[in-house]
Amino acid sequence: MTSPSPFRNYGRVIKHFASTRAAEVLALQASPILGTVLGGFNLERSSFIRLGLLLLGSLMLTAHVFVFNDWAGQSSDNRDPRRAVLVFARRGISNRQVVRVATAFLILANVIFAAVGIPAILLGAAIAALSLLYSCSPAFGKSTPIMASTNHLLGGALHFLLGYTLFRPLEAKGLLISLFFGLVFAGGHLNQEVRDYDGDLLTGIRTSAVAFGCRRTFLASLLTFTAAYAMLAALAELGILPRLLLWTMTLWPLHVAWSIRALQHGLGFETAVWMQRRYRFLFACIGLVMLVR
Template structure:
């Protein structure tokens, strides 16, 4: 490997770190909480397996984002908001991005294989969902409802990826995972509201494009409401800390913000404004989960 190649790989890494690193890291909260809620203990289980799982999860999540950028390259160039951040503007070719996506996937699979069979199976399923979302004309982002179901299942599996590190798959894990899946699906609906203009220009039939921004935003709120209800039910059943019985109060705050967002007008800035706020709410929920 010569110096020029090393520099090019460095350029690719810096570009995607600047555009995707925050999202990749934010999405690690779900499997991390899964590890904790699955009963992992340092003195019993050690650090090697969770470290490998964390590395694999980061690599897999990065792969999904990089592959999505590769698949949507032409459309991103037509989107005024995305065009300035497209990799080709940084002197990076689609072939190089495809190679980076493949490398990330291989690294993820190697890490998961070292962790164990459950991690490898869940990782494979998540990778398959990522491929379908970005590349499938029927089950991907171009198909309303199907794209939301993809995120619902993917979010659930991502939690279970961590949960099954130290715990067998069971109804408790699936129940908690479904909460994370609902949050993931609801957040993606809000993202579709944010990306409405660019998706419409590119003919991508997201829920927001197919049914309208307002309908997609309300669907996001309904899905978030289901997540809060699931959270309260899990707390009432003793699966999660009883302090989360107060989660309807967080829902009321979320509802108030949603009403405010509707009054502001559902554009890119408002969707991002909403995203920042509900992420803080669910970060608080995650901290409460850790107290249990």
């Protein structure tokens, strides 16, 4: 009886992670796409080629982040009833195969970024370093309250800058805009910790929700999102972003109303997922307005 070919085995690994992580990987490409638009993207052929390369590299890098995090967290995931069904080992996939795929994604990302330019290489390396800390560090990782969300704040900002610096050098304007994206990432991560509270408590992962409680963490998420809305309004008022974005401030009361409804309903997995869908919709609307030039 012949054993499956290596290519077939690794194809199975990629297929598994595509089924569990593809939607998140694709959704996260909104940040560098908006970064390129706000950074001066034009309709020249060379711009499309560079944008295509950057997005391909970003896809590889983001895939690496998720695959590596799933590999690093498999022990706790196996003890979480909600996550256990998605653990790769239950699909007959070995640790070695996952590590090799994660490494391949990172190598491919760096090769592609090398073709794009030095800023892409440096920013990609910084994002990969944050991923390593989040997944593996006992002091700066997912098990450390506040630090995990700080990691997401920095990662969200850097991911935006990955696109922004494609057509212009890093500058104060880009850094200010990146803070908005970082705040959105951090607010979303705090909501995610509320969503995963039961599993994290069971498996001993000391997130902010486990350490401070779901209610406080959810309110911290709302406060972080509010800071993002305020940052957006300030950037629009100063002319750094299109003034049309001032109208998106009307979305903030809706965000608050939904948050109050979530609190009244009772915080848990389903409520956090319900809230996640709604704030993602709101920020998707803001992203579309950003495309207006």
